[in-house]
Amino acid sequence: MTPHADPAAPAAPSAPGSAAAPAEIVVSLEGITKRFGTTTALDSASLDVRRGEVVVLLGLSGSGKSTLLRHVDGLERPTSGTVHVLGREVTALSGRALRELRSEVGFIFQQFELVPSLTVLENVLTGSLAAVRGPRLGLWSYGRPARAEALARLERVGLLERAYQRADTLSGGQQQRVAIARALMQRPQVLLADEPVASLDPESSDQVMALIREIAVDEGLTVICSLHQVDLALSWADRIVGLRHGAVVLDTATEGLSKAQVMEIYGRVATSTGELEAIELELAGAASATGTGSAAGAAASGDAVR
Amino acid sequence: MTAVTERPRTTDPVLAPVAAPPRRRVSPERVAAGLTIVALLGLSVVALRSVEIDPARMLQSWSNAERFFGRVGAIEFSPLGELLQLTTLTLGLVICGTLLAAVLSVPVAVLAASNTTPGPVWRAAARFVTVLARAVPDVVLAMVFVLLFSLGTLPGILAIGLHSVGMISKLFADAIEQIDEGPRTAVRAAGGTRLQQFTAGVLPQVLPSWVATVLHRNDINLRGSVILGYVGVVGLGMEMSFAFKSLDYGLGLGYALVIFVLCVVMEIVSSSVRAAMLGVAPTGRGLGDRVVRRATRRRTAGASAAVVPDAAAPVSVDSMLRRPWDRTRVRNTSWGAIAVAVVVASVLVCDVAWSDLVTVWSGVPAVAVQFWPPSFGSYETSTMVAAMGETIAIALAATLLTLVASVVIGSLAARNVAPSRGMRSGMRLLLVGIRGVPEVILAIVLIVVTGLGTQAGTLALALGGVGLLGKLIADSFEEVSAGPERALAATGATRLQVYAGATLPQGTRALVGHTFYMLDTNIRAATLLGIVGAGGVGYYLLNASQGSNYGAVTAIVLMILVTVLAVEGLAMWMRKVLR
Numbered sequence: 001m002t003p004h005a006d007p008a009a010p011a012a013p014s015a016p017g018s019a020a021a022p023a024e025i026v027v028s029l030e031g032i033t034k035r036f037g038t039t040t041a042l043d044s045a046s047l048d049v050r051r052g053e054v055v056v057l058l059g060l061s062g063s064g065k066s067t068l069l070r071h072v073d074g075l076e077r078p079t080s081g082t083v084h085v086l087g088r089e090v091t092a093l094s095g096r097a098l099r100e101l102r103s104e105v106g107f108i109f110q111q112f113e114l115v116p117s118l119t120v121l122e123n124v125l126t127g128s129l130a131a132v133r134g135p136r137l138g139l140w141s142y143g144r145p146a147r148a149e150a151l152a153r154l155e156r157v158g159l160l161e162r163a164y165q166r167a168d169t170l171s172g173g174q175q176q177r178v179a180i181a182r183a184l185m186q187r188p189q190v191l192l193a194d195e196p197v198a199s200l201d202p203e204s205s206d207q208v209m210a211l212i213r214e215i216a217v218d219e220g221l222t223v224i225c226s227l228h229q230v231d232l233a234l235s236w237a238d239r240i241v242g243l244r245h246g247a248v249v250l251d252t253a254t255e256g257l258s259k260a261q262v263m264e265i266y267g268r269v270a271t272s273t274g275e276l277e278a279i280e281l282e283l284a285g286a287a288s289a290t291g292t293g294s295a296a297g298a299a300a301s302g303d304a305v306r
Numbered sequence: 307m308t309a310v311t312e313r314p315r316t317t318d319p320v321l322a323p324v325a326a327p328p329r330r331r332v333s334p335e336r337v338a339a340g341l342t343i344v345a346l347l348g349l350s351v352v353a354l355r356s357v358e359i360d361p362a363r364m365l366q367s368w369s370n371a372e373r374f375f376g377r378v379g380a381i382e383f384s385p386l387g388e389l390l391q392l393t394t395l396t397l398g399l400v401i402c403g404t405l406l407a408a409v410l411s412v413p414v415a416v417l418a419a420s421n422t423t424p425g426p427v428w429r430a431a432a433r434f435v436t437v438l439a440r441a442v443p444d445v446v447l448a449m450v451f452v453l454l455f456s457l458g459t460l461p462g463i464l465a466i467g468l469h470s471v472g473m474i475s476k477l478f479a480d481a482i483e484q485i486d487e488g489p490r491t492a493v494r495a496a497g498g499t500r501l502q503q504f505t506a507g508v509l510p511q512v513l514p515s516w517v518a519t520v521l522h523r524n525d526i527n528l529r530g531s532v533i534l535g536y537v538g539v540v541g542l543g544m545e546m547s548f549a550f551k552s553l554d555y556g557l558g559l560g561y562a563l564v565i566f567v568l569c570v571v572m573e574i575v576s577s578s579v580r581a582a583m584l585g586v587a588p589t590g591r592g593l594g595d596r597v598v599r600r601a602t603r604r605r606t607a608g609a610s611a612a613v614v615p616d617a618a619a620p621v622s623v624d625s626m627l628r629r630p631w632d633r634t635r636v637r638n639t640s641w642g643a644i645a646v647a648v649v650v651a652s653v654l655v656c657d658v659a660w661s662d663l664v665t666v667w668s669g670v671p672a673v674a675v676q677f678w679p680p681s682f683g684s685y686e687t688s689t690m691v692a693a694m695g696e697t698i699a700i701a702l703a704a705t706l707l708t709l710v711a712s713v714v715i716g717s718l719a720a721r722n723v724a725p726s727r728g729m730r731s732g733m734r735l736l737l738v739g740i741r742g743v744p745e746v747i748l749a750i751v752l753i754v755v756t757g758l759g760t761q762a763g764t765l766a767l768a769l770g771g772v773g774l775l776g777k778l779i780a781d782s783f784e785e786v787s788a789g790p791e792r793a794l795a796a797t798g799a800t801r802l803q804v805y806a807g808a809t810l811p812q813g814t815r816a817l818v819g820h821t822f823y824m825l826d827t828n829i830r831a832a833t834l835l836g837i838v839g840a841g842g843v844g845y846y847l848l849n850a851s852q853g854s855n856y857g858a859v860t861a862i863v864l865m866i867l868v869t870v871l872a873v874e875g876l877a878m879w880m881r882k883v884l885r
Contacts, residue, residue, distance in 0.1 A: 102496060107495035117510050127496050129493060129497070134502075135505035136641035155623055160626055161533060
């Protein structure tokens with residue numbers, strides 16, 4: 001994971017399983033270090049993401065996943081290192097140029113971050129703020145075309161009939177789908193998702209991850225999503241990037257992973273031997289339930305490629 | 307160790323060798339705070355003696371009062387048409403003033419809140435404006451504006467508006483600082499400007515509390531409008547002051563009764579507006595909340611089911627572009643329409659001479675010269691200092707009386723202390739009833755009963771204070787952790803032992819905080835009660851103003867300002883130390 005000397009001409013792709021004609025790199029982090037006081041959140045982390053890729057950042061809480069994502073959107077400034085997104089150097093942007101970049105990058109939060117007292121539709125409409133000038137107060141201030149687009153986005157996430165309800169009357173899974181509609185309202189090229197399903201029950205988690213994956217394919221979005229569950233990562237990602245203590249410790253395509261490699265992923269992300277043993281036990285239990293261990297591993301990696 | 311040996315537990319061989327426990331270190335600041343409290347208590351006792359509250363004399367004066375009431379005859383009212391016109395004028399003036407403050411407080415609060423301020427200098431400036439606006443009494447502002455604009459509604463509107471900015475913007479800034487930053491970050495991440503982050507991410511979160519604060523302030527301003535009448539602000543208060551000045555006590559008390567009823571009605575209205583418009587259930591702050599809660603109890607059960615729309619109905623993007631006229635929308639729209647109507651009506655009623663706002667500036671230098679330099683003029687400086695001392699004594703004595711009464715009533719009104727539900731409800735009702743009476747009205751009635759002087763002022767403040775402090779004490783006692791209480795009860799402690807051993811120690815900190823808040827409020831109120839003749843520096847303030855001795859007005863205001871700020875600083879320091 002050495003930083004590239006020249007961002008315009010990057011070295012060989014870090015994902016070994018990429019297609020023969022690799023797409024352009026849309027997100028490039030080079031040697032990002034971020035310190036908050038004495039703690040180091042990111043430790044010279046580097047990452048290149050190509051257009052259309054679905055990358056999952058894997059790691060325990062505190063491993064630096066959120067901080068890394070926030071650097072892509074310019075919500076944080078690195079202590080050292082540079083960030084390039086969509087051909088622009090984020091670290092050098094400010095004011096209008098930074099806001100323009102942010103509007104092309106959608107962000108989905110763990111806690112949804114909707115305004116609870118506003119209607120669902122108004123929450124979706126706030127995604128279009130960067131495209132208009134000045135503040136907006138109330139539904140009607142956004143204009144009919146914007147409202148029609150917002151309703152279409154809501155239809156896309158299956159919540160059209162909820163448009164005029166208060167956001168806090170919805171379930172967690174529904175609120176996250178509203179947040180996705182809000183991000184789509186920006187017409188983004190890159191979608192960042194910070195633990196989008198950590199506050200949801202398993203069923204809603206699957207729905208939300210399926211929706212993100214579907215939309216990414218339909219709209220040709222580049223997705224960087226942080227998760228802490230290995231199984232979810234294996235089933236939804238093209239590529240997994242493991243973080244530990246703010247450093248990139250793993251970067252691999254999910255296609256054709258062997259059981260041993262899956263175990264290695266668990267091992268790299270885990271922090272202690274105790275944790276590792278617990279994971280192994282769990283894996284063994286799952287394996288004996290479905291059949292032979294290697295078959296289960298193969299099945300898991302097979303799922304990952306849709 | 308000798309004390310420890312009394313306990314049977316120490317016979318345990320494991321515990322026996324333990325040496326004397328290390329002494330708890332007490333910071334010098336806490337010692338100073340403790341000494342300050344003791345000193346203030348001592349001063350309050352001295353003050354109580356100095357304000358000449360004498361039960362024997364009061365009994366005597368009660369017979370005076372009976373004779374007095376017999377002589378003035380029954381309470382009389384002015385003709386209904388005139389009364390209605392005065393009532394609408396007072397309401398319109400108060401609402402316009404509160405609205406002005408509401409608008410002005412938005413930028414002040416945004417600058418004062420740590421998470422929205424552009425920089426520390428802006429923040430300090432905004433905080434200064436907040437403190438200053440609160441410290442200068444609205445009566446003093448009204449005196450100045452009456453001089454500038456002569457008669458009309460503008461002096462009252464401006465006085466209420468500028469003074470109320472202090473409280474509204476402080477509470478609004480607090481609300482902004484307490485928001486969930488998430489939605490704001492979401493707008494920022496979507497490329498929103500700072501202004502858009504505020505309107506889309508912050509404002510919707512704080513709007514309910516802002517509206518609630520403004521409505522609450524409107525109630526306070528309505529009570530305060532009585533005293534504004536004494537310095538020439540038109541409305542019910544001015545008519546009342548005229549009646550009392552011409553010794554027409556029947557008519558004056560009639561106006562007082564009308565104002566009291568108006569205050570109660572307004573509280574009920576503002577409480578129902580809060581409940582209906584914001585979907586905030588009344589929490590029991592006052593008489594209005596109680597009435598509204600009782601009235602809406604049945605309705606709310608059925609209403610919640612109607613929120614979810616009919617899922618079976620087919621919807622499309624086109625059909626959804628038109629927002630359905632469901633219950634929520636009908637409700638919101640009608641409340642909005644009513645609010646707009648009230649605002650428009652208030653502005654129309656006030657019949658503001660807008661041109662005055664332009665022409666007034668030419669008169670400012672002439673008036674400013676009259677107010678500067680500050681000087682006591684014909685008054686002796688020692689008289690003035692004594693008067694200020696009297697005001698402080700009234701506030702201290704009233705706070706002490708309030709504290710004693712409130713601890714008893716407030717405790718009995720707390721669910722976890724009251725011996726029975728009936729007792730609790732009775733005490734709560736008593737507190738609510740006391741809070742319904744404007745302090746100025748209380749003072750005026752007491753003056754009628756006991757004669758002019760410090761006694762009436764002290765009793766008015768003490769009585770009025772029980773309504774607030776008793777409620778605050780009851781609430782904070784109810785909020786203490788129930789665990790220690792249960793633990794003590796489980797050891798077989800009596801109700802009184804549980805109260806003394808678990809409830810009171812846990813509630814002490816809140817008790818001290820609330821009492822200092824009370825003292826802070828009382829100092830401000832005590833300076834004004836003199837205007838209606840209830841003792842202290844307010845009397846000289848009104849005299850100086852009416853005798854066109856404006857240098858003295860400035861000097862007295864500066865004296866009040868210093869005292870109020872000193873007490874506020876003391877209260878802030880105590881809250882910080884005892885946190």
